[in-house]
Amino acid sequence: MVLGQNGWRVTYNPQIICALKRSTVDLSCSYTYPRGHTVTGTSWFYRWSVVKPQNDDRVEYYGDRVNDCTLRITDLRESDSAEYGFTFRTQIIQGHVFQSVRSESYSGSPGVRLSVTGLEAKCQTIVTEGQPVTLTCSTTCTLTDNPNPTYIWKKNRQHLTNPKTKSNYLYLDPVSSEDTGRYSCAVNGHENLPSAEETLTVRYGPKRVSVSVSPSGKIVEGSSVTLTCSSDANPPVDKYTWYKKNVTSPKASGQSYSITNISSEDSGEYYCEAENTIGAQISTPQLIIVAEKQASVKNASIGIIVVVLVLILFLSVLMWFRKKASKSTSDTRDRRDTVDNGQQDSSPVYDNISGMAITHTAAPTVDTDNQDNVQYASIQHRNQEVPEYSTAQPSQPQKQEEEYSTAQPSQPQKQEEDVQYAAVKFNHTSAVDMPVETTVVQYTGNTRFRV
Numbered sequence: 001m002v003l004g005q006n007g008w009r010v011t012y013n014p015q016i017i018c019a020l021k022r023s024t025v026d027l028s029c030s031y032t033y034p035r036g037h038t039v040t041g042t043s044w045f046y047r048w049s050v051v052k053p054q055n056d057d058r059v060e061y062y063g064d065r066v067n068d069c070t071l072r073i074t075d076l077r078e079s080d081s082a083e084y085g086f087t088f089r090t091q092i093i094q095g096h097v098f099q100s101v102r103s104e105s106y107s108g109s110p111g112v113r114l115s116v117t118g119l120e121a122k123c124q125t126i127v128t129e130g131q132p133v134t135l136t137c138s139t140t141c142t143l144t145d146n147p148n149p150t151y152i153w154k155k156n157r158q159h160l161t162n163p164k165t166k167s168n169y170l171y172l173d174p175v176s177s178e179d180t181g182r183y184s185c186a187v188n189g190h191e192n193l194p195s196a197e198e199t200l201t202v203r204y205g206p207k208r209v210s211v212s213v214s215p216s217g218k219i220v221e222g223s224s225v226t227l228t229c230s231s232d233a234n235p236p237v238d239k240y241t242w243y244k245k246n247v248t249s250p251k252a253s254g255q256s257y258s259i260t261n262i263s264s265e266d267s268g269e270y271y272c273e274a275e276n277t278i279g280a281q282i283s284t285p286q287l288i289i290v291a292e293k294q295a296s297v298k299n300a301s302i303g304i305i306v307v308v309l310v311l312i313l314f315l316s317v318l319m320w321f322r323k324k325a326s327k328s329t330s331d332t333r334d335r336r337d338t339v340d341n342g343q344q345d346s347s348p349v350y351d352n353i354s355g356m357a358i359t360h361t362a363a364p365t366v367d368t369d370n371q372d373n374v375q376y377a378s379i380q381h382r383n384q385e386v387p388e389y390s391t392a393q394p395s396q397p398q399k400q401e402e403e404y405s406t407a408q409p410s411q412p413q414k415q416e417e418d419v420q421y422a423a424v425k426f427n428h429t430s431a432v433d434m435p436v437e438t439t440v441v442q443y444t445g446n447t448r449f450r451v
Helices: 293-344
Strands: 009-012 016-020 025-027 029-032 038-046 049-051 059-061 071-073 082-094 100-117 120-122 126-128 133-138 151-155 164-166 169-172 181-187 198-214 225-234 239-244 256-259 268-275 280-282 286-288 355-361 373-381 419-429 435-443
Touching: 009 082, 009 100, 016 025, 025 100, 029 082, 029 100, 120 181, 133 151, 133 181, 133 198, 198 268, 198 280, 198 286, 225 239, 225 268
Parallel strands: 016 100, 126 198
Antiparallel strands: 009 029, 025 071, 038 049, 038 082, 059 071, 082 100, 120 133, 133 169, 151 181, 164 169, 181 198, 198 225, 225 256, 239 268, 268 280, 268 286, 355 435, 373 419, 419 435
């Protein structure tokens, strides 16, 4: 507040302001003047220069020409830190007969002091694993709108989970390699205005030391093998040493260890030791087994033989299936032909005809239209007694043709292993237009038959 005389006054509330960089601040202000005066102009100034809102879009005057003189500044910069003052001008008409105008001005000095501060996260940037570390979030002045703020901490732009904090401090005790990262802080209510990031580097000895083998798989005598040691360390490992279990002296040094023309004597467990300025660590042993060439060749031969046998078996099964399918197709075709033949002939057809004896017997038959009519029968017996047969009588006397079949063995007798006979009759017209009957008797073995 600036008190004037005779009713002139400018009031700033508050008169000292501390605000965060990139935030917005209002310079609250009010003024009074004696009765009878009329306000003709207002202005703000700082550093002996006039603030011109029309020339700066970050500045806006919210006052009037009555008693309000508030000024708003957005997107604060550290260069905005200064003392700001307000001044106004008035005029008054004097006299009743001869009137005159008198102008006056009044400045509220001292003005309001504005300080713009940024947040800063501070810590010891390089530490060793196991040590206690404290990070501090600080400002250059106490924030006017939040004198006791709650601080928010982030690591790599992610909120920390269950951080150990007190006031504006963050404690990492003890610090570990996982704590390495970029840290920033912010004030509750202004989370969008974090501090610049501070990088914390944690040094530690080698971790997760391991051995890899190349090429992978079975190792055969005479081949080459390369062992590689890898680890996680800060600073990086500067020394690698290779050992073989139960051998006191080191085998080699360097991150890689190559064994050429390997033999069975090289079989065993190998491990490496990684070391830096912080510490050292030994890897888990890697077992190396060298196989003999003979065994390898023998295994390869056995494998080839097995493959060949499997191939032969497969081809055999395939040929069997094809043969079976072919036979099935042939049988089906034969059965189909037999059925077709049986349907085409009007009288029974019999096969298995071997030896033949032909006789001609004339018999009266009913004349046909010069057309041959062939009918025959076949009877087969296998290893059984053959009964006597009598002359067959005409089976169908009502037809135009009479048909006869005769087979009369004189005595019952044993047949050979296969006995076949048949009586076949051919009816045809002779040269004198007389029907002639021809009977053909066929037999096998030593048995004779009369016709």
